[in-house]
Amino acid sequence: MECCFDPQWPADELLMKYQYISDFFIALAYFSIPLELIYFVKKSAVFPYRWVLVQFGAFIVLCGATHLINLWTFTTHTRTVAIVMTTAKVFTAAVSCATALMLVHIIPDLLSVKTRELFLKNKAAELDREMGLIRTQEETGRHVRMLTHEIRSTLDRHTILKTTLVELGRTLALEECALWMPTRTGLELQLSYSLRQQNPVGYTVPIHLPVINQVFGTSRAVKISPNSPVARLRPLAGKYMPGEVVAVRVPLLHLSNFRINDWPELSTKRYALMVLMLPSDSARQWHVHELELVEVVADQVAVALSHAAILEESMRARDLLMEQNVALDLARREAETAIRARNDFLAVMNHEMRTPMHAIIALSSLLQETELTPEQRLMVETIMKSSSLLATLINDVLDLSRLEDGSLQLDIGTLNLRSVFNEVMCLIKPVASVKKLNIVLNLAEDFPEYAVGDEKRLMQIILNVVGNGVKFSKEGSISITASVAKAELLRDTRTPEFFPVPGDNNFYLRVQVKDTGSGISPQDIPKLFTKFAQNQSPALKNSGGSGLGLAICKRFVNLMDGHIWIESEGLGKGCTATFIVKLGIPEKMGDTKFPLIGQSAAKRVQTSFPGLKVLLVDDNSVSRAVTKGLLLHLGCEVTTVSSREECLRVVSEDHRLVIMDMCVSGVDSYDIAVQVQDRFTKRYERPLIVALTGNTDKLTKENCMRVGMDGVIVKPVSIDKMRTVLSDLLEHRVLF
């Protein structure tokens, strides 16, 4: 085809050459592009259009192949080459069309991918921003928690406030942080704490500034002007652009604010002011989250402060209580010491005073029996009278102290009322007749003959009252009226404290003593029953007496659930003394007295105790023989020992009863009781231990009870008494 035409210009060779080369390079490129594509696509994992690539690759390869084969067609070529060329071109055409068609679909897709990519990038940027915000918030929250922790970790007011300021300053990178507290008067705010200044002194601002009111009016943090008085804490230097200032109120909660169901009322209107300043020249601004932080912190501080206040209060209260406790304890111990001292004194004086008195009285009465000259007899009688008086006085004083501390107990027994009054009459008649006074006793018709009560003390009361009547009368008559008080007459408006309760077993005895003596002026009447208070009128100074009589009477009357009072119209008009006491009604005749053992008369009393093994401890041979005889008479089997060691040696569980005479000389008999008890581990094996003593006082009885003795018998012991004691002991296992 080429050879028939125009002769080729020599440039044809060149052209041919260049064409040849270009075709070659094209082919090369065509072949290498798909290789590159394959290589890079293989590398990338996400390319979605692989099939397209294959297609594209095939297209390119075929194009390359075409160009390559073209190389052989420049010169004459065989038919094979032509066929190959044609095939290649056909394929290439097919693939390229297919690819072209494909691209129509693909390119829009690819473009939209790009759009999506842009969109995602925007979204990512947005999320980043949000993340940043959240992180900031979380940090703020962390700061708040940390601040709160710091603030609440201490209960000291100053530490709380100082810590708050320091931590806030640190967290928010503040330039200055200050706290203004209201003064005592409540009219000013005083700078109390500041971050930069260690000891702020002297700064005060009046509380009613508008800016302050504005801040106090809301619970939120309020931006205030840097020029307001609360913010002007540092010297203003011209070039500084002060940073923004925020103020927030801190409620000062009072204890009484915390009610159970309500939230604390913030109407107390006591607030402190916290002022926070950003660093100047920093162009920082208060962000919302920072303001929130400040508000939260202000609330926490308020709570922490009130906790601190509560704690302070309670510590103070506790200290006060402790002090009071100590003081009370001391006072109690002092009182106890005083009481013990008094009791000791009384116990000693009881014995000490009575013993010499006994001696004096006994010896003077003995002396009276001997041969005496009249003067001597007179002297001895005077001694007797004086010593009896003294003995009575001592007894009175001791009785009174026993009455006062409540240790006196009445000796209840059956008494013959009529004989009591008769005895009183017998005693008082001689004295009265000497003074030429007339005494009249009126007993009512229904006057009971017998009653149950303390005979000795009743007589003492009557004697005292009648005696007073006689003492204070120079002439005239004394009348004594005794009757059973009727219930309606018992209640007296003059004596509202007296509430008589008549019952089935008792009645109220009313005794009235009228005299025509010197009388008592109304203002002296209340003092009558006060001990030691004497009637000061000169006419009566010589009548003697200690002033105790009526006081003791009153106490006895009170012990008998009664009441005593004196009435008088005035001086010179005589007086009337009346008392009412409660007495028991005796059950039937044959009631006998058992002062220490109890009213057991109605009970069946064992008359004999055969086989009862008793161990008797007494170092006095005579009294031992007597007690032994007594026990033998009652049928017991008696073993006697005369000393403590023997007692401990001999005692065994065979003995049901150990009787110990408390006069075992020099040795503490209570000790033996304890030792005997210690020997027996089981309670039922242990013998009953009873003390035999001449002492009637309460202390002995108490001591015996204390060491665990089962009873006390007072000497002298009669057969009947011993019988009853043994009976009671065996029945009840205890005598107390």
Add this chain to the structure above:
Amino acid sequence: MDVVQLQSRLSEYLKSLFNDGTLDGQFLQLQQLQDESNPDFVVEVVTLFFSDSEKLLDDLSSSLEQPNVDFRKVDAYVHQLKGSSSSIGAQRVKNACIAFRGLCEEQSIPACLRCLQLVKQEYLYAKNKLETLFKLEKQVVAAGGSIPSLDAGS
């Protein structure tokens, strides 16, 4: 003398002892303890009392004659004597002992010596009376009668 007369003489004598205070109710209790199982109880106890008291009185005398009188010991002796005498009902002896104890508190030797004399006197008096009483009782028993019991009231 016949039994009845002897018995009445005995009763009178006993009554007189009560009246002058030599004896008190405790003695009657002793008499009540005397029965068939214990026929000589009273005599035994009183004899015991005599021997005991004599010893005590001797001890007292010697203690009070010491150069340094131990009043505690003296008081202890007197306490014993008081106990013994009150156990048998020797009232005057007991009272004298009570007075003696008071003087021991004073710690005055001359007063104690004087009181000792008093106690001795009372003791001898009581001893005398009791011995006579027992003699009368023996006479009554020898004459075939029984000792009349006096009730606590009279």
